[in-house]
Structures are given as structure tokens and as C-alpha cells.
Amino acid sequence: MTLFWGSMILSSIVFGFCTGKISLISNTMVSVGSETLEFVLPLIAVTCFFNGIVEIAFQSGCIAWLEARMRPFLGFLLPDIRHDSETLGYVASNIVINMFGLGSAATPVGLKAIQGMQKHNLDKTVASRSMITFLVLNTGGVTLFPTSIIALRVAHHATDATSFIPFAVIATFSASFIGLIVDRWWNHR
């Protein structure tokens, strides 16, 4: 992570220096703190709200029900936490909520899922097998209703706001599917 992060910063500064954008770069260093705060605070606020909803769903057994439906698939996907049905329940909810395009609601459940995985992790600073598989699934982002894109297309008066959806769905499924295969092949040969 340090290498990736460091090289992003160093190459940008050198490139900005060569193209004469060094004053813009120095401005960023002053403003990035408050910019991040403006980004993270609403994120945490929304997370708090959905965390509350998720807690109701958990106590009333909705998440356990979902986990039972998806158990064979999840057990195959994340074999090292196969016996932790609470964490698997959050994984199941995260996948389902993501499919409906509710990213802001999916994130709190996903965070609960990865916190559950951390309990089984031997070295707390190194990513475990299930964490990598779970994040690969999340970065592929399988979405059946890309709500924000539909809304933006409608706002720009598209004559056909939704015909792109089947193509996006095929693309996002391929992305996640290939991601999972690469993960299996690379990490568990």
C-alpha cells in the first residue's frame, strides 16, 4: 500500500512541477483535510442511519433468513468463515443490497461483515483470505439497478433513460465473476 500510495503522490508532484501546476498542487495540500471531512461526515451520518436499520433487521431475524437462503453459495465462496453464520449473514445482506443499487445502505453492512472476518484473522494487520474474496466481490459491484446513473440520465432528459441497464448488468457480472476466478487462481491454487 505504501508503495502504491507513495508513487501516486511522487509522480503527480513531479509531473505537476514539469507542467507548471505546482501552485495548484500546494493549494490541494491545504484544502484536502477539510475536503475529506466534508466527504466523510455525511458518509458516517448515512452509515449511522442504515446501521440502525440493519440492527433491527438483525434482531428480527431477517439477516439470518437471508443467510440461510445463500448458505451453499457463501460457504463455497468464503470457506474459512463457513461456521460464523452472523458474519455470513452480513455478507449475504451486503450482496443483496448492492444488487438493488443502494450503495449507501450496503456499506454499513459490508463494514460489519469485514469486522466479523477480522475476529477470525490471525494477524490483524494482514488481509485474510475471506477479506480479499469479499472485497473483490464488492469492487466488482454487482448492481441490477444503478440508481444514480438512471437519475442523472433522467435529469438530462434522456429519451431512453434505462436501455443501458442490461449492458451494465452484463458488464458488472463479468467483472465480479472474473475477479473471483482470478482470486481463486492466484491465492488458492
Place this chain on the structure above:
Amino acid sequence: MQLSALPLSVLLSTGGGIIADLILPAFILIILTIAIFKKIDAYSAFLKGVKEGFLLFNDVFGSMLSMMFAINLLRISGLLDFVAGFFAQFITEIHPYLWAMMLFRPFSGTASLAIMVDIFKNLGVDSFSGIMASVIQGSTDTTLYVITLYFGCIGVKKIRNSLAIGLVSDVVGILVAILLTFWFYS
């Protein structure tokens, strides 16, 4: 081939985002009904969840700050636009805007969304580029954001090959998006 003739798409396009607006309230309606039916103390459960949510701030802020700093630099220095322009020289069938959008997609969801809106405004929302932009935006999630947020929240520093695999799946998603748009729209 007109996939827009699918019943679901027709239903959606007649009402704009009505279906999309229905999903969330429907979820909460179902969950709350079950909770009350099962005599769960839903109010206390909600408060407990909210409290737990706020504890995330400490861990999330640091990792998001470091990543936004690096991404801001990439954007402001013009390095990403430079790379996009480099690709655009060789494959001119794809508009330079789209190249920039593709490069931003794994790193910054808001930046690629902003470019998509630019494409809608300047090239047309129903144009070939406008549709390709929509498919690309929907083809994958913001990989770097997901990895920063999730690993940041539990304090994992060594992320092993998760970023590499995430980026591979982004490339696949975007590639499929481009091929499908070329296949069905040109």
C-alpha cells in the same frame, strides 16, 4: 436488437426513477413490519446501531484522507488527463472524454461521475458516447474507495493482492462495457 423492449425497462423509463425510489422505503417497511410482528424492541435496536456507526469515524477518516490526497494530486497535476490523451491518440473511435472517465473510474467515483455528466451535457445523453459512459459507470464500483474504506475500518495495513485483483476485474468490466456498446449501438 432492441433490448429496451424488455417490460422492466419500459416500466422504468415511463416513470423515470420511480422503481428506484420505491426500493428503499419497501425494504424498511418490510423490516419494521417483521420486527413489530415478532415483538422486537425496534426503537432500542435502531439507537444501538446508530451508536456503533459513529465509532467508525476514527478509523475511516485517516485512511480516506490519505487516499483523497493522492487522488487529488493525480487529478490536479493533470497526470491522469495526460495518460488519457495518450490512449486517445491511438484509438480514436473512443472519445477522449471517455478515456479520462475510464481511467478515473477505479480511483474516484465522484470524478468519473462528473465526467459522465460532462459527456451528457456536451455530447448528448442519448449519443453513442453518452450511452457508453452510462454502461462504463455501471460496470464496476470504485475499487480504491472500497479497499481504503473497508481495510481502513479494521486497521489492516497489508492488503496483499486485493488491489491488483480489484483492478483486473475493473478492466474486465470496462472492456465488456465498451464491446457491448459497440456491438449494439453502432
